[in-house]
Amino acid sequence: MSRRFESRPQTADTVQKSDPRRVLLGIGGGIAAYKGPELVRALTARGFEVRCALTAAALEFVAPLALQTMSGHGVRVALFDREEEGQIDHIRLADEADLVVVAPATADLLAKMAGGHADDLLTTLLLATRAPVLVAPAMNVNMWDHPATQANVELLRERGVSFVGPDAGYLACGWEGAGRMSDPAVIAERVEALLAPRTLAGETVLITAGGTREPLDPVRALTNRSSGKMGFAIAAAAARRGAEVVLVAGPTPLPTPDGVKRVDVETALEMHEAVATELASATVFVGAAAVADFRPERRAAHKIKKESLGGSAGDGSLELRLVPNPDILAEVGARSRAEGGARVVVGFAAESRDLRAAARRKLSQKQCDLVVANDISRAEAGFESDSNAVVFVWPDRDDEVLELAPKPAIAGELLDRIEALRRERRR
Numbered sequence: 001m002s003r004r005f006e007s008r009p010q011t012a013d014t015v016q017k018s019d020p021r022r023v024l025l026g027i028g029g030g031i032a033a034y035k036g037p038e039l040v041r042a043l044t045a046r047g048f049e050v051r052c053a054l055t056a057a058a059l060e061f062v063a064p065l066a067l068q069t070m071s072g073h074g075v076r077v078a079l080f081d082r083e084e085e086g087q088i089d090h091i092r093l094a095d096e097a098d099l100v101v102v103a104p105a106t107a108d109l110l111a112k113m114a115g116g117h118a119d120d121l122l123t124t125l126l127l128a129t130r131a132p133v134l135v136a137p138a139m140n141v142n143m144w145d146h147p148a149t150q151a152n153v154e155l156l157r158e159r160g161v162s163f164v165g166p167d168a169g170y171l172a173c174g175w176e177g178a179g180r181m182s183d184p185a186v187i188a189e190r191v192e193a194l195l196a197p198r199t200l201a202g203e204t205v206l207i208t209a210g211g212t213r214e215p216l217d218p219v220r221a222l223t224n225r226s227s228g229k230m231g232f233a234i235a236a237a238a239a240r241r242g243a244e245v246v247l248v249a250g251p252t253p254l255p256t257p258d259g260v261k262r263v264d265v266e267t268a269l270e271m272h273e274a275v276a277t278e279l280a281s282a283t284v285f286v287g288a289a290a291v292a293d294f295r296p297e298r299r300a301a302h303k304i305k306k307e308s309l310g311g312s313a314g315d316g317s318l319e320l321r322l323v324p325n326p327d328i329l330a331e332v333g334a335r336s337r338a339e340g341g342a343r344v345v346v347g348f349a350a351e352s353r354d355l356r357a358a359a360r361r362k363l364s365q366k367q368c369d370l371v372v373a374n375d376i377s378r379a380e381a382g383f384e385s386d387s388n389a390v391v392f393v394w395p396d397r398d399d400e401v402l403e404l405a406p407k408p409a410i411a412g413e414l415l416d417r418i419e420a421l422r423r424e425r426r427r
């Protein structure tokens with residue numbers, strides 16, 4: 001059976017294809033069309049194959065050659081073009097898309113979509129496709145607020161069209177308000193989310209991320225170099241797969257991933273308390289945070305002054321007495337075992353030597369199902385880095401060594417393993 005006659009899903013929530021990676025990008029005639037090449041780049045960087053279809057008005061704002069170069073495919077504009085239609089006909093373009101993104105979507109395009117018009121290539125594609133549609137509107141704030149536009153948006157939402165943005169801010173037209181097209185990176189993230197198989201639907205994943213900060217006085221603290229990037233990547237990927245995600249985060253400027261409930265904490269004690277509160281509903285726990293093992297016994301109410309330090313030897317030195325913090329992972333492991341062991345518990349081990357031996361000790365001492373070991377002595381992996389090289393250390397099977405890869409890719413590998421464990425447990 002040829003692909004064009006397959007029954008295709010209509011809404012994003014029902015998409016379950018194994019590897020849906022073909023995106024049709026429709027570009028309308030708004031000023032934000034100049035971001036088209038950047039959006040193509042953001043999509044191709046995520047592994048999507050992108051085809052572009054422009055309205056005639058869009059040609060005023062973006063060069064087709066830039067889109068063609070970035071996407072690696074010819075760009076289509078005209079419906080009645082014998083040459084273009086001969087190469088890839090418009091219905092095939094509509095059929096082959098796994099998802100259609102309209103960015104920017106003009107007020108005019110929203111009206112045409114709502115009205116079912118098909119008087120140029122893009123509107124015809126939008127009517128012909130059975131793929132889910134994501135729309136990123138961009139226009140003057142008064143055009144956006146107009147009852148006609150709002151009614152069109154409402155109607156399109158009811159039909160299952162997804163929206164991203166518009167964001168509020170200064171607009172190219174000089175007005176301020178809602179009307180800016182969302183960032184290409186944000187649009188690409190939504191595309192990924194809409195196409196991800198929802199294999200973690202029904203699961204609640206509790207993740208800790210980042211370092212903790214243990215105050216000495218109101219200005220100083222003991223902390224570590226964990227950026228939180230690994231834990232945030234796991235949270236984003238789990239949410240894309242349909243899980244309820246709670247992310248307990250130490251201090252980090254990272255933005256909250258879409259669809260994730262974030263609980264900000266500073267100290268290990270606060271993280272401990274947040275985890276204790278959230279754990280009951282969690283079917284999966286991932287401890288990716290670098291929790292301080294110790295904290296200063298006392299926190300000075302006021303800034304410690306150099307002049308006030310006599311030091312035990314009278315030499316101006318300062319002695320710190322540290323006391324142990326609770327071991328969050330060990331407690332979660334023990335509690336999960338006591339409750340029957342249905343919850344999957346994953347720990348992270350960041351080591352600069354004897355990596356696997358340390359990870360194996362952690363695995364048994366903390367009663368984890370899996371420990372992800374990362375060698376922080378490698379410059380291109382571990383703390384602060386965008387990539388990681390890890391070893392999955394299991395209680396009952398051989399270690400799995402993963403090559404250096406971006407943290408989102410490692411997150412995906414980890415979630416594949418977690419899903420398999422949860423399937424076994426549910427049986």
Ligand SMILES: Cc1cc2nc3c(=O)[nH]c(=O)nc-3n(C[C@H](O)[C@H](O)[C@H](O)COP(=O)(O)O)c2cc1C
Pocket residue numbers: 027028029030031032055056057058105106107108109138139140143
């Ligand atoms: C300089 C300029 C900028 C424009 N920017 C927008 C815009 O951001 N959003 C929008 O909805 N329309 C905008 N328009 C109006 C559209 O170009 C116009 O409605 C056109 O018919 C849209 O065609 P299309 O929907 O087929 O792309 C702009 C027009 C001009 C002249």
